[in-house]
């Protein structure tokens with residue numbers, strides 16, 4: 154099977170959506186590992202409930218990023234992971250890790266990149282006053298939310314939206330889109346050429 158590792162730090166709604174897609178047969182791959190940098194994060198429980206192996210670590214217990222990433226890389230290699238799916242992993246990967254897995258790491262971000270990169274993209278969009286925002290799935294490169302775009306979906310901001318209401322609308326779109334994009338990878342339909350991403354029919 155096509156082996157997938159998910160990296161997450163929080164609630165895990167995208168992780169759960171990917172697990173559900175796998176169970177329904179729509180993913181076409183096997184989520185064999187969760188990597189989490191927050192031992193208390195709800196996503197850790199979700200992985201246990203789904204019988205997904207976990208590597209949970211406390212960054213501050215390691216001397217450096219390189220040191221915990223060496224442990225992560227060993228876990229990935231043991232399982233023959235082919236695709237790394239960042240799903241609310243709120244930590245930058247080191248340039249050497251990104252380089253090593255180049256073309257095999259994807260991220261989901263709650264805005265239409267290049268607008269509103271970084272933290273709290275939903276709050277940034279509301280504060281800016283845009284009428285339209287959305288979701289981006291992209292390859293990870295050395296920058297912060299700067300890699301080649303794979304897929305985007307627009308989400309309207311409606312009058313009176315609070316951050317919570319808008320976040321819920323965005324999360325709904327994220328969960329559907331991410332499983333779809335991962336299934337394209339499992340079917341080997343995605344190719345990357347410079348910044349140009351094409352999806353085969």
Ligand code: GAR
Pocket residue numbers: 161162163164165166167168240241242261262263271272273274324327
């Ligand atoms: C998602 O909305 C994801 O797009 C965002 O974190 C949330 C995680 O939710 N990621 C970023 O902001 C990355 N810069 P989840 O834990 O429920 O999947």
